[in-house]
Structure formats: C-alpha cells, structure tokens
Amino acid sequence: RYFHFCKLPGRVMGIRLLRFTSVVIIVLLLVAGALTALLPNIKDDKMPNLRREPKTQSQSALDSFTLIMQTYNRTDLLLKLLNHYQAIPHLHKVIVVWNNIGEKIPEEVWNSLGPHPVPVVFKVQTVNRMRNRLQNFPELETKAVLMMDDDTLVSAHDLAFAFSVWQQFPEHIVGFVPRKHISTPSGIYSYGSFELQNPGFGNGDQYSMVLIGAAFFHSGYLEDFQRQPEAVYALIDETQNCDDIAMNFLVAKHTGKPSGVFVKPVDIRNLEKDTNSGYSGMWHRAEHLLQRSYCVNKLVNIYDGMPLKYSNIMISQFGFPNYANHKSKM
Amino acid sequence: RYFHFCKLPGRVMGIRLLRFTSVVIIVLLLVAGALTALLPNIKDDKMPNLRREPKTQSQSALDSFTLIMQTYNRTDLLLKLLNHYQAIPHLHKVIVVWNNIGEKIPEEVWNSLGPHPVPVVFKVQTVNRMRNRLQNFPELETKAVLMMDDDTLVSAHDLAFAFSVWQQFPEHIVGFVPRKHISTPSGIYSYGSFELQNPGFGNGDQYSMVLIGAAFFHSGYLEDFQRQPEAVYALIDETQNCDDIAMNFLVAKHTGKPSGVFVKPVDIRNLEKDTNSGYSGMWHRAEHLLQRSYCVNKLVNIYDGMPLKYSNIMISQFGFPNYANHKSKM
Numbered sequence: 001r002y003f004h005f006c007k008l009p010g011r012v013m014g015i016r017l018l019r020f021t022s023v024v025i026i027v028l029l030l031v032a033g034a035l036t037a038l039l040p041n042i043k044d045d046k047m048p049n050l051r052r053e054p055k056t057q058s059q060s061a062l063d064s065f066t067l068i069m070q071t072y073n074r075t076d077l078l079l080k081l082l083n084h085y086q087a088i089p090h091l092h093k094v095i096v097v098w099n100n101i102g103e104k105i106p107e108e109v110w111n112s113l114g115p116h117p118v119p120v121v122f123k124v125q126t127v128n129r130m131r132n133r134l135q136n137f138p139e140l141e142t143k144a145v146l147m148m149d150d151d152t153l154v155s156a157h158d159l160a161f162a163f164s165v166w167q168q169f170p171e172h173i174v175g176f177v178p179r180k181h182i183s184t185p186s187g188i189y190s191y192g193s194f195e196l197q198n199p200g201f202g203n204g205d206q207y208s209m210v211l212i213g214a215a216f217f218h219s220g221y222l223e224d225f226q227r228q229p230e231a232v233y234a235l236i237d238e239t240q241n242c243d244d245i246a247m248n249f250l251v252a253k254h255t256g257k258p259s260g261v262f263v264k265p266v267d268i269r270n271l272e273k274d275t276n277s278g279y280s281g282m283w284h285r286a287e288h289l290l291q292r293s294y295c296v297n298k299l300v301n302i303y304d305g306m307p308l309k310y311s312n313i314m315i316s317q318f319g320f321p322n323y324a325n326h327k328s329k330m
Numbered sequence: 331r332y333f334h335f336c337k338l339p340g341r342v343m344g345i346r347l348l349r350f351t352s353v354v355i356i357v358l359l360l361v362a363g364a365l366t367a368l369l370p371n372i373k374d375d376k377m378p379n380l381r382r383e384p385k386t387q388s389q390s391a392l393d394s395f396t397l398i399m400q401t402y403n404r405t406d407l408l409l410k411l412l413n414h415y416q417a418i419p420h421l422h423k424v425i426v427v428w429n430n431i432g433e434k435i436p437e438e439v440w441n442s443l444g445p446h447p448v449p450v451v452f453k454v455q456t457v458n459r460m461r462n463r464l465q466n467f468p469e470l471e472t473k474a475v476l477m478m479d480d481d482t483l484v485s486a487h488d489l490a491f492a493f494s495v496w497q498q499f500p501e502h503i504v505g506f507v508p509r510k511h512i513s514t515p516s517g518i519y520s521y522g523s524f525e526l527q528n529p530g531f532g533n534g535d536q537y538s539m540v541l542i543g544a545a546f547f548h549s550g551y552l553e554d555f556q557r558q559p560e561a562v563y564a565l566i567d568e569t570q571n572c573d574d575i576a577m578n579f580l581v582a583k584h585t586g587k588p589s590g591v592f593v594k595p596v597d598i599r600n601l602e603k604d605t606n607s608g609y610s611g612m613w614h615r616a617e618h619l620l621q622r623s624y625c626v627n628k629l630v631n632i633y634d635g636m637p638l639k640y641s642n643i644m645i646s647q648f649g650f651p652n653y654a655n656h657k658s659k660m
Binding site: 157160161164165168178194198202203204205206207262264311312313314315316317318319320321323324325326327 | 490495524533534641647651654656
C-alpha cells in the first residue's frame with residue numbers, strides 16, 4: 001500500500017499524508033495513554049471485612065443494603081419512616097412494596113420533596129398479599145436486605161450495628177425480634193415469646209426464630225423463597241400471616257443451624273398508634289398467635305420435620321450507648 | 331470322625347457323647363445370642379451440636395474442657411476456688427500450675443478431703459515463670475481449655491454459657507475481660523481498656539484482645555505457642571507479664587480475625603483482698619500497664635506487623651438471669 005500512496009500526484013502529497021498519519025497515530029497513543037491512567041485499580045474481590053472500616057460513599061454491593069418495606073393502609077407512617085430510613089448509613093436503595101391496591105403511589109409527593117439520599121422504588125402490587133415483600137425484586141442489587149415493617153422505627157445506631165453483625169453472620173437472619181417454638185408431649189408445637197416455658201436446655205431462655213419485620217438477611221434467600229413447595233405459599237395466603245416463620249424454616253433448613261442471630265435493640269419503637277388511618281396491624285387480630293402456632297405445625301408437615309434450632313446468643317454493641325456498658329462488679 | 335466315635339465301646343457311649351455334644355452346642359449358641367443382644371448400638375459420630383442438649387456424664391473430648399490455673403503465693407485462694415471450679419458442668423480435669431518453687435503441693439490436704447468430682451493434677455514448676463501456664467501439658471485431653479487466674483471467681487452460670495459460646499466460636503478466645511490497643515499518630519501503640527479513646531470506627535468502643543486469665547480457648551493454641559519466636563518468650567520472661575497479649579497476637583495472626591469474643595459476665599469477682607498471704611497480684615505493680623503497652627509495641631516488631639483486629643460484639647445470655655432481659659420499650 002505504501003507504494004500505492006507514493007503513486008499519488010507528487011512527492012509533496014505523499015509527505016503530507018505521512019505527516020498527517022504520524023500526527024494521528026501520536027494523538028491516538030496519547031488518548032490511549034490517558035485512558036489507561038484513568039482505568040480503576042483492580043480491587044480484590046474480598047469477602048466482607050469483619051471489621052467495618054470507615055468507608056467513602058462508594059456503596060458497593062457488599063458494603064450496603066437494600067431496605068424493603070411493605071406497606072398497607074398506613075401511608076402516613078410510611079412517609080414518616082422513609083424520612084428516617086432514607087438517611088441510614090450504608091443504605092443503597094429503598095423498595096416500597098405497595099399493597100394499597102388501586103391506590104396511587106405517593107410518587108408526586110415524594111419527588112416534590114426531593115432530592116433524596118437514595119433511590120426509592122415503589123412496587124405496585126395487584127393483589128394485597130403478605131408475601132408480596134418476599135419477591136426477588138429485579139431492583140435488588142445488594143447482597144444484604146433490610147426488611148422492616150411499615151410501623152417499626154429502629155434507630156440508625158441499632159441498624160448500623162446490626163448490619164455490621166450481619167456482615168459477620170451473612171447466612172443468618174440478624175434482627176431485633178426473637179421468638180421461639182416449644183414442643184409439647186403430644187408432639188404438637190406452639191409458637192410464642194418469653195412468656196412461654198423455656199425449652200429447657202440449661203439456664204435461661206432460647207429463641208428459634210428472628211422475625212423478618214426488623215432484620216437483615218441475605219438477598220439469596222429471596223431467590224430461595226421462590227422455589228418453595230406450593231403449600232407454603234398457600235399457607236401464607238390462607239393466613240395472611242407466617243411469611244416470616246416460613247423464612248426462618250427456609251434458613252434453618254439451609255444452614256442446619258439456628259436461623260437467626262438476635263441483636264438487642266437499644267431503641268426500637270412501634271408507631272402503630274401514631275397512624276391517622278385507624279388501621280392497626282395484623283397482630284391485633286384475635287387469632288394472630290394461634291395462627292402462628294398453626295403455621296409452625298403446618299410447616300413441619302410440609303418440610304417433613306422441624307428444622308428450627310435454638311440459640312441463646314444475645315448480641316449488644318460494646319461500649320454503646322454507655323461507654324462502660326460492659327463493666328461488671330469485679 | 332463320626333465313624334471313629336462309633337467305634338468306641340458300645341453304642342451307649344456313642345449316644346451319650348452325642349447328647350453331650352448337642353448340649354454343649356446349644357449352650358454355646360445361647361451364650362452367643364446373649365452376647366449379641368448386649369452389644370452397644372452403633373452411634374453416629376456427630377459434630378458437636380450447636381444446641382447444647384442435656385448430656386449424660388460422658389465427658390468426651392469435644393463436650394468438656396480442662397481448667398488450667400496457675401498459682402503463686404495464694405494457696406488459700408487456690409483451694410477456695412478449687413472447691414468452686416471442681417463442680418462446674420462439663421469440666422473434665424483441673425491442671426494446677428504450681429509456681430511456688432520449692433514448696434510442697436497441697437496434695438495431702440487435697441486427697442484427705444476427697445473424693446473429688448474430677449481429677450486435679452498439680453504440675454510442679456522449677457522456675458516461677460508467668461508463661462508456665464502456657465505449656466502443652468500431656469495431661470490435657472480436651473479440645474477446650476478454660477484458663478483462670480488464681481484470684482478470679484466466675485459463676486458456674488457464666489462459665490457454662492461461655493463454654494457453649496466457645497463451642498460456636500472454637501477458633502477464638504472466648505472470655506470475660508476485654509482490652510484494646512490504640513494507635514497514635516506517631517505509630518506507637520498504647521494498651522488499655524474503656525478509659526482509652528475509642529478506636530474511632532463508628533459508635534461505641536471496640537476491643538482487640540480478650541485476656542486469657544478468664545477465658546476459653548482451643549488447646550491447639552498451646553501447641554502453637556511452643557513454636558513462637560524466641561523473642562516472645564524472652565519478652566514474657568523479662569516482664570513477667572504479657573503472656574496473654576502474646577496469645578492474642580498468636581490467635582489473631584492465625585485466624586486473620588479479631589482474636590477474642592467477649593461474653594459479658596453476670597457474676598465475676600476478684601478475690602485478691604481475701605487472701606491471707608498478703609500477696610496482691612502482678613497488676614498492682616506501678617509499671618504494669620506501661621509494661622503492657624511496651625509489650626504491644628515489642629510484639630508488633632517481633633511479628634512484623636499489628637495482627638490484632640477490633641470487634642464490638644458483646645454477647646450475653648438470652649433470658650438469663652432475667653427471663654425478659656431482651657425486652658425493649660416497643
């Protein structure tokens with residue numbers, strides 16, 4: 001080809017082209033060099049660091065979590081809570097599961113009061129189902145999910161600490177509300193809290209579930225939840241309850257260990273009474289607790305065994321809020 | 331042969347022998363049957379269950395621990411503590427490291443007041459060294475070691491719970507006394523407790539060591555300790571101090587994680603003032619804390635880096651002693 005160029009009219013044209021070509025090549029090399037310098041450093045694909053070092057605002061998938069909050073008939077509480085939760089450290093995004101069928105999402109209000117620290121996605125539902133919040137949402141980018149009921153306020157301090165605990169126990173449900181089952185001589189299980197008899201393994205009480213209405217867990221469990229026996233979905237739909245018990249069964253079965261790790265909250269509040277809607281949560285229904293005992297037994301049938309395991313580990317934050325909260329008389 | 335027997339004098343002799351032989355055979359079969367019925371059932375060789383189920387008195391290597399208590403000039407406290415500790419659940423054996431050089435062990439007293447629930451071995455030492463307790467004693471049969479100072483009384487409840495926690499975190503030092511190091515702009519480290527500035531990772535305080543004078547740890551670490559750089563032994567001998575800091579360095583280096591897990595004690599007592607010997611512990615020496623800061627910096631040199639990592643996890647027992655000790659205002 002070189003010789004072809006040389007055949008063009010005159011040596012002058014050939015030299016110009018050569019100069020032009022050289023300039024183009026040099027410019028391209030400079031641009032390439034600049035691009036190389038701008039490439040991000042290769043980061044080690046580390047496991048979540050056990051020690052939470054102060055981070056920049058880079059909210060990578062390992063270092064941040066997605067809040068999933070399902071809401072029904074308490075939009076005033078929802079908006080109050082969103083103002084609080086949108087500013088929690090390490091929050092990546094909020095997914096609001098909108099169970100107010102046929103009602104418009106408050107997107108206008110939300111946008112008019114922007115800008116907001118993180119994206120908030122409203123997922124409009126077609127049927128008001130308790131298990132809507134357990135879908136594997138495509139908007140979910142983080143490994144960690146924080147699931148909160150739409151009437152529960154947990155302090156930022158508690159959430160920041162519990163998130164760091166979850167990072168050390170990523171296969172567990174790490175949360176603030178412990179519950180247990182007990183077995184009876186008849187073999188029938190009963191569901192409850194501290195008011196029930198201790199399971200009898202040494203001193204003190206035990207818990208075998210951590211409720212997902214105020215807890216961190218791995219987003220992979222939402223995927224797993226899509227692959228459960230149909231009877232599980234039927235049970236949750238029939239009772240409009242027990243999705244959290246089902247999740248604990250799922251996690252316990254998966255790990256062979258206690259499903260949850262209980263973090264004792266310093267400041268957790270139920271805002272139910274503050275709502276203008278007059279709507280009070282499902283747990284006020286007369287049959288609520290009986291339903292949950294019923295669910296435990298049904299799930300044992302469905303899963304052909306009792307996978308839940310007991311734990312008596314209670315985790316608190318060292319030196320917070322009281323800087324000497326670990327002192328004992330010595 | 332049958333025909334040979336028949337050749338014996340008379341058919342009568344033959345019939346008797348036949349009858350006798352048959353009886354012998356039948357008896358042998360009955361005995362064999364009885365032995366088979368008495369054979370023990372084959373048991374699964376299970377991993378230690380995360381849930382501590384009530385056990386029989388079979389103290390297998392996985393389900394029990396060895397108490398190692400070093401003693402110097404406080405035999406009255408030693409005997410008081412032995413009465414308490416000898417009855418702790420899941421205790422396999424006690425090893426008393428006798429640093430009273432030239433003094434007779436109280437074996438006569440001990441035996442005269444028997445029988446005792448567990449074997450107690452007195453290991454007579456030739457030199458009064460702090461690190462004598464960190465030998466890899468041949469009498470040690472369990473995976474778990476409980477190390478206690480000879481002036482520290484921890485309740486059985488606390489020990490039973492902490493042992494169950496250790497079983498869930500076997501690579502950590504699980505104990506009741508947290509401490510930390512802090513770094514300073516000069517790069518020099520300082521050792522201390524909650525009175526020191528927080529390391530500055532979010533809210534609250536952090537600890538980076540759990541002292542071995544009241545803690546469970548894996549017996550394998552005693553083996554590892556025998557293989558440390560000579561400079562470590564020299565440092566401990568020079569200061570008669572810091573063996574516990576050295577152990578924390580060892581464990582942190584080994585695991586790449588925080589060395590300890592802090593269990594908040596309900597009832598821990600220092601019996602120092604109760605001794606008749608007039609001897610008060612090493613930690614009353616004026617230079618004690620300064621020595622420990624010195625040790626931290628020396629160990630960083632020896633190990634060519636700071637392996638200690640921070641944790642803010644504080645573990646308590648759910649529902650004990652107060653059965654609703656997990657309740658928060660909700």
